[in-house]
Amino acid sequence: MSVQETAFQGFSNPVDPSPAELRAWAYQPDSVPLQSMPQDWDLLVSGDRLITTLFELAMDRSCPARRFALHCLYIYAADGIRTKFRAHPKRRLRKLVEQAEQTGDEPMLVWAHNSRVLLARPELFNYHEWCEGGLVRQGRRLG
Structure with a gap:
């Protein structure tokens, strides 16, 4: 039985x-709506411990919460870059970006491109776009 076929039993600790x-x-995802999650849940789960899982979900075109996972990737990239990689290892972000470039579809290629642009030009950071889902909703490439 795959994860997709298993009934979700809820979170033992939604904050972690x-x-x-x-x-x-x-x-x-409808089993526990995002609105019922703790405030800023997206920020809470966008850390090193879950980033591989979030990346896998964002890469899966059939995942119902794919957009949420992609949103978390934007948060992760921005957090690492803005803190000059004190928050997250640069090597891990670089590997995720390279993997997205090699095997990702258009939304993942856009995320990888935007992450590289922000890495080269951190002054382009905009909280609404990177941490509140603006770039995910728009699907646009930064110049």
Whole structure:
């Protein structure tokens, strides 16, 4: 039985979900609506511990919570770049960007491009675009 077929049982601790819980929720996101999650849940889960899971979900075109996962990737990239990689390892972000460039579809290629642009020009950071979902909703490439 795959994760997609397993009934999501809820989070043992929504503030700190396990990768398996996040993955199970992502395939049944209506089971626990985002509105019922703790405030700034997207910011809470966009850290090193869950970034691989979020990346896998964002790469999966069939994942119902794909847009949420992609939004979290934008938060992760911006957080790392804005803190000069005190918050997250530069090597990990670079690997994710390279993997998205090699095997990702258009939304992932746009994320990789935008991450590279922000890395080269951190002054282009805009909280609304990177942390509130603006770039995910617009799907636009930064110049």
